[in-house]
Amino acid sequence: MSSRGEVAVVGAGLVGCLTACYLARRGYRVTLYERRSDPRQATPERGRSINLALSERGIDALRGIGLDEAVLKAALPMPGRMVHAPDGTLSFQPYSAGGQRAINSISRSELNRTLLEAALAMPGVRALFEHRLTGLDVDSGRMDFDTPAGPVTHSAPVVLGADGAYSAVRGRLQLLPGFDFSQDYLDYGYKELTIPARDGGFALDPGALHIWPRGKAMMIALPNPDRSFTCTLFWPKSGPGSFEELDTAERFEEFFAANYADARALMPDLAGDYAHNPIGHLVTVRAHPWQVRGTGAVVGLLGDAAHAIVPFYGQGANCGFEDCVELDRCLQETGDDFPEALARYGARRKEHADTIAELALANFVEMRDKVASRTFLLGKRVEHGLERLLPGRYTSRYELVSFSTVPYAEIQPRISRQRRAVAAGALGALAVAGLAVSAIRALRRH
Amino acid sequence: MSSRGEVAVVGAGLVGCLTACYLARRGYRVTLYERRSDPRQATPERGRSINLALSERGIDALRGIGLDEAVLKAALPMPGRMVHAPDGTLSFQPYSAGGQRAINSISRSELNRTLLEAALAMPGVRALFEHRLTGLDVDSGRMDFDTPAGPVTHSAPVVLGADGAYSAVRGRLQLLPGFDFSQDYLDYGYKELTIPARDGGFALDPGALHIWPRGKAMMIALPNPDRSFTCTLFWPKSGPGSFEELDTAERFEEFFAANYADARALMPDLAGDYAHNPIGHLVTVRAHPWQVRGTGAVVGLLGDAAHAIVPFYGQGANCGFEDCVELDRCLQETGDDFPEALARYGARRKEHADTIAELALANFVEMRDKVASRTFLLGKRVEHGLERLLPGRYTSRYELVSFSTVPYAEIQPRISRQRRAVAAGALGALAVAGLAVSAIRALRRH
Structure with missing residues (x-):
C-alpha cells in the first residue's frame, strides 16, 4: 500500500469532510462517497438538525486546518443557559466561572457546506454524491454502490466509514466474527419547532442556550443567524405526556401551550412544525474494534459510525472532530503506516468515546430535571x-x-x-x- | 389475520422445528424455511456442534409434545463432572446432592433430525431447504429468499425468526428505529477434538462431563452413543497459550501434550482434528423487543435469534426450548391472538434470557478455574x-x-x-x- 495512496471516505457529512481535509493535507488522494445529493445544491432535510453547539474540541480541530475563524464568524456564542420555568420566569446560568466562555450555536448544514467546499478546494479530493454503499469487501477494499445511473464499483486500499450512526460501513464489519457492537435507543424522541424572528429581531435572548426543563421532558432552543431559534422538544415516546399520547395536532398544541406557555406565544406556525417535522430517535452506538485489517485493505470508522451518542452534552460533532485530529496524529507518529495508525487511533480514542457517551446520557437528566x-x-x-x-x-x-x-x-x-x-x-x-x-x-x- | 393461519418459521434448527411442532398442534399451517440443505440427507458441518447437554427445561419442552422419551433414549446421562488435573488425577463432582440427577449428552444433529421429522409428520407442516432469507418487509410479511433455483418470494401474516445467533430476521429488525441490540464476543475461541472409542468401549468414564480446567483455558468432553467423546477446547484467541500463538500443528500439539497429557494419549488423530476443525467464536446476543408488529404482519424472534448465549451452563438449547413452551402458553392465554401472544411472550422471557446469559458467562470462570x-x-x-x-x-x-x-x-x-x-x-x-x-x-x- 502506497503511504500516500488513495483513501475512500464513505460519508460526506461533518466528520467525513474534515477527515478529507486532514488527509489531503498529508498528500492523500481522497474520494468522498455520499448517499445524499450534493448539499451545495439541495435544501437540507427538514427537522433533522439538532442544532450544533461547537465548543473547544471542535474549534481546535478546525484550527488545525485553518478553518476556525471562518466558521466562528457564522456562529452565535452562548455563554450560558437560560432556564424557562413553567410560569415564564427566566434565570441565567453561566457555563464558566467568569461568564465569558461560550459554546457556539451553528447551523449543521452551513458547517457541512463549508467543510465540503474546503475539502474540494484541496488537491486530490473529489466527492461522488448519490452513491449508496451496498457492499464492502474488507480484504480487497472493493465497494459496491447504488447510484441513479445504476450499480458501480470502486476500490481503495483504505476505506474510512464516516457515514453516521446508521453506518453502512460498520454494518458490514458487524458481520465479522469478533466485532462487538451495540445500539441502544432512548425511550425518548425529538421534534424540531421554530421560534421565528420577531419585528426583525430575536424573540429571546440570543446569548444563551434556552432550556425548558419539565422533569421527565424538556425543550431547548438555540439561536440562528437569521434571528430565529430552532427549538427541539425531547419527549417520552410513550406514556403520559408522550408523542404517542399526544398524537393529534389538538392534543399536542393543548399540552404544549399548558407546559411551554412563554414559548407557545412565540410560535405562530406550531401546527405546521408539528405536522411536517418527523419524530427523531436518539441512539447510543458502541463498536469495537474501530478498524479491521484485510489482506489487501484496511477499514476504519470515525465519528458517529464508531460511537454515536445522544446530543445532551453538545459533544457529538466535537467528539467526531477529535477523531480526525487523533487519526492525523497517529499517521504522523507512524510515518503514514495507515493500518498501524488506525489501530493506534482506535486504541486511544475508544475509552474517551465511551466516557462522553455516558456523560451525554447523564446530562439529559441534568438538563431536563436538575437545572431547575x-x-x-x-x-x-x-x-x-x-x-x-x-x-x-x-x-x-x-x-x-x-x-x-x-x-x-x-x-x-x-x-x-x-x-x-x-x-x-x-x-x-x-x-x-x-x-x-x-x-x-x-x-x-x- | 386468521387465528389459525399460516406461520413462517425461518430456521429449521432445534428451536425452529420445536416451534413448528407446537404451532402445528394448535392447528397452524407452518412453513419452515432453512438456509442449509436437508439434514436428513446431508452430513453435519464438521466441528460445529458444541455438544448439547439436555437438561430439565429442554426435556420439559419435549415432554409437552411427547418427544421426551424417544429423545432421552438416545442420550447419555452425566450425573456429574469429572475433573482432570494436569497430572492426570481424576476427581468426580456430582451435580446434585443425591448424585442421581443428570444432564444428558446428546447429538445436536440427531436431535435436529428427530425434531424435524416430528414436525413434518404433523398436519400442515412443510419445510423448504436451501432458502436463504435476503429480505423481509415487516408490514406485509413478505420474505425474499435466495435459492438454488433463483430468488423466490413468500409471505405470511406471522414470521418467526428461529435462525440462530446470526439471525437474518433479526438483522432486518435491527434496522428499525427503537430496536436495541448488542453482540459481544468472548476473547476465546473453541475447537473440537475427538477421543475415539478404544477396543470397542469408552476411553473415559461415560457417566460424566469431563473437564480439564487450566486456569485461563479449559477443555471439556462429552460422551457419544458410538462410544467416542467429543472434546471442545476453549482457548484465548490471542496472547500466551492462544490459538493465535499456537498456530502450527507442531506448536499446537506440543502445547496440548504438555497441558492435556492424559487426553493427548487418547487422541490418535489430533493432527487431523487440528487441521480440519475450524476455530469457532463465542458470542452473547441481546435484543429488544423480540416482536415487531407491522400493519399487516407480525415478526417474532425465538431461541438464539433473540438471545444467543455462551455454552458454559449448557443452557442455550434448553433456554430456546423454553421459548417455545412460553409462546404456546401465551397463544393459549390470548385465544391465539398472535401479535398479543408474541408481545406477552417477549415481555415475560426477556429477563430470564438476560439472567441465563450472565450465568453462562460467569460459569466459564467456574469451569476453567474454580472447579480445580x-x-x-x-x-x-x-x-x-x-x-x-x-x-x-x-x-x-x-x-x-x-x-x-x-x-x-x-x-x-x-x-x-x-x-x-x-x-x-x-x-x-x-x-x-x-x-x-x-x-x-x-x-x-x-
Missing part, C-alpha cells in the same frame, strides 16, 4: 466560586468537557483530584485557624 | 450437605438451573432467601444451644 433545582444552582455557585478562588486549579466538569481538550476519560479522575485537594485545603485552613485561635487564647492567658 | 480449587469443592460439599439436611428447602443454583423449570430470573432471589433462612436457622440453633448450656450451668450451680 435550587440544590443544583447552589452547587454550581459553589463550584464557580472555587474556580475564581483557585484559578487553573479548580475547573468544573462542564468546562473541562466544553472549554478544554483534556481527553474525556481523564476528566473524572481530574475532578476527583481537585475535590480531594480542596477538601485537604479546607482541612488545612481549619487546622491553621484552630492553631491561631489556640495561640490567641494562650497569649490572652499570659 | 479446594475452596470451591468444600463449598460444593457444604451445599450438598445442606440439600440433604433440608430436602426441598435448600437447592443449589446449579440444580435450579439444570434440574428445575424455575424461571432463571427467580433463581438468585431464591438462593438468597435460602441462605438467609439457613443463617437464621444456624443462629437459632446457636441460641438454643446457648440457652441449653446456660440452663445446664444454672442447674449445676444449684
